[in-house]
Amino acid sequence: MAGHGVMASEESLDYSVHEAWNEATNVYLLVILVSFALLMYARKNKRKIMRIFTLPPAAGTPAEPNFYDSLQKVRLRQQLEMYSIARKYDQQSDSVQLSIE
The missing domain is CATH 1.20.5 (Single alpha-helices involved in coiled-coils or other helix-helix interfaces)
Known part of the structure; x- marks a missing residue:
């Protein structure tokens, strides 16, 4: 059992x-x-x-900066600097001419 x-x-x-x-x-x-x-x-x-x-990209900045865009910005900055230097030179030459006359 x-x-x-x-x-x-x-x-x-x-x-x-x-x-x-x-x-x-x-x-x-x-x-x-x-x-x-x-x-x-x-x-x-x-x-x-x-x-x-x-994540959504930021509104003002692109996710990856383009090389050509940055190169164009550098070139534009150089052109603006040259323009401002030329304007300063023109203003100086005008003042010199006025003082001579």
Whole structure:
């Protein structure tokens, strides 16, 4: 009779292991299905999702300055400096001419 009692406890242990295994596989299946659904949603709405994670560029400054734009700005600055020097020189020569006359 003692042997029969040991056998009964092993069977109940075996049943609880199967029950836990079934619950775990149900959870894994649910996780796999949800992951697959999210993957399909992400493929269809890729642009919407990327807009969430990207920062909008600042209003006044471009994200990456263009080399030719910066070169044009340097050239324009040089031209303005030369123009201001030429204007100063013209003003000085006018004042010299007025003082001579």
